[in-house]
Amino acid sequence: MVDSERKQLQLALNGLKSKHIDNVSIWDLHTLVHYPNSAVAAHWGPAFLPWHREFLRQFEITLQNEQPELIGIPFWDSTLDHGLDPRDEFDPRPQHSQPHNVGGPTLFLTYFSRKNKRLPDPSDSILWSEELMGNGSGFVKNGPFKDWNTNVLMPLSPVPIQRLYRSTGGRSSDRLMSPKDVEWITTRKILVN
Template sequence: MNMTEKKAYTDAVLCLTKKPSKAHCTIKGAKSRYDDFQGIHSAQTDFIHWVGHFLPWHRYHLATFEKALREECEYKYGLPYWDWTIDTKSGKRMDDWPVFDAATGLGGNGPFIPLTKKENPFGLIRTGGGCVRDGPFTWPNFVLNLGPTKDTSKTNPHCLTRDFAPTLAAFNLLESVVDETMSQPDFGSFTRRVESVPSFTVPTIHGGGHFSVGGVLGSISNAYNSPADPIFWLHHANLDRIWWNWQKQMIWSRTQDISGPIVPFDYENKAAGNVTLDFKVNLGEVGAEVQLWELMHIQEGVLCYDYI
């Protein structure tokens, strides 16, 4: 993106924080349109991760967010993605990655907040934890009204926090991990490799992006409220781009290939079956109910976009 496009994107995101909520009937704590998109993720988190519809649901979430940027905030460009492999290969300190530039990016880390072993049980090597100090998304210019709990009925104005964990980025956000993910022969194995297991010992491009930026105290590390951080959209757009690149390898079959459990972690189908193309997902008041077949091709069904 050039400088004009970058500024247009951050301005549009800030614009959504100034627009009144349209989903406050069900997300009662929401005050802004940005809250709506964070809130629907929070409300559905327990049902949209480690399931077969993880990638399609987030694809729909992204597309609906971009639609709001365009229609409600006069954004004229595509939703950007963050290819973190470029940054991890660059040799630069994480604080110096372009995406975190205060003037042309999304702002950087928060100040360091020490934690006890109990507060940091996995012993993550982290460098921040407090409110983001620079860039377009500092308090009070950027106000989050939901979180940190999953209760969307309460309004709780607070700042965006980041807690960079560079060693996690160096372990997870690598071209080799992407290549291994891309080598999977079917959707079931592909989506499981994207999410992997809830662990800091197995590299994963999904959790790796969240926890590299969010560490322990960062907003994006909060499973329920991770869309609070505007970099969430860039990270998930990159995951969607990787899925699309995988689909394009065998476009006719892979845009029909869906599997995975309906119930989180139910890979042996003891609680329920697998999702199918007619499985339904929704975004509550944020987006209408659709079937998965409508989300399998980014230029068909309810979608119309591409990656460059």
């Protein structure tokens, strides 16, 4: 995503946060629709993927109404920012060998790699910079979403939070998806609702 596209997205998101219907921002209305209490069938069952696909399509249209030049919602692979799993360490064994001809004798190039190519700590990600999402720990005080009000009760929050708050790398319930989480979800054979 180039700077101009990112700026359009940030303007669109802030536009949704600043426009209200019956004293609730358009952003908060989308948030409320996504809550488990509002969308019971959207989580923990076979409707998960189609429901979220439609939700994202409608959200994208809403963003494009705010910023017509916006191409779409960018993809973010949160597993890259998840942080290293302490069980994953450097693996010194060759991961791949293949012959490589450089015009003379054939050489075998051996590649060594880390099992994980992620950050040691998710809070180290550039995502939590002032240019992108703003700080990743505590109340968001910089970046394009600084000082956002959270007018709706956040699910799983022990107390009502009035401002946008992040705990990147904090509580386990606040962690980003890991590759192991994705693998677990995509390899489930039995879905219990």
